[in-house]
Amino acid sequence: xxxxxxIYLLLSILAIFFTRYIHTFIVYTDMLYTYLYVxxxxxxxxxxxxxxxSKVIVLTLIPVLIVxxxxxxxxxxxxxxxxxxxxxxxxxxxxxxxxxIFIH
Numbered sequence: 001x002x003x004x005x006x007i008y009l010l011l012s013i014l015a016i017f018f019t020r021y022i023h024t025f026i027v028y029t030d031m032l033y034t035y036l037y038v039x040x041x042x043x044x045x046x047x048x049x050x051x052x053x054s055k056v057i058v059l060t061l062i063p064v065l066i067v068x069x070x071x072x073x074x075x076x077x078x079x080x081x082x083x084x085x086x087x088x089x090x091x092x093x094x095x096x097x098x099x100x101i102f103i104h
């Protein structure tokens with residue numbers, strides 16, 4: 001229990017120190033989401049179902065692409081698979097969904 005409390009405290013301190021960078025990352029990720037959504041919506045006719053489909057496509061592709069770039073760099077440097085690939089993808093998906101809810 002003490003170890004988990006110390007990890008929680010350390011991560012909270014790191015979050016305070018890197019708030020500006022975290023905010024910038026979230027804003028740029030949301031800008032990428034909006035940009036790709038606008039570009040993808042040009043391919044579909046403007047019906048309610050096509051809007052939902054294009055949002056789902058963009059929402060699922062962005063986290064995978066961002067984590068895949070990191071995994072590729074990890075693979076080139078270490079020569080093995082990046083651990084926790086799926087967990088990072090879900091974390092980035094959650095950040096993207098929450099930023100989409102709170103920003104828009």
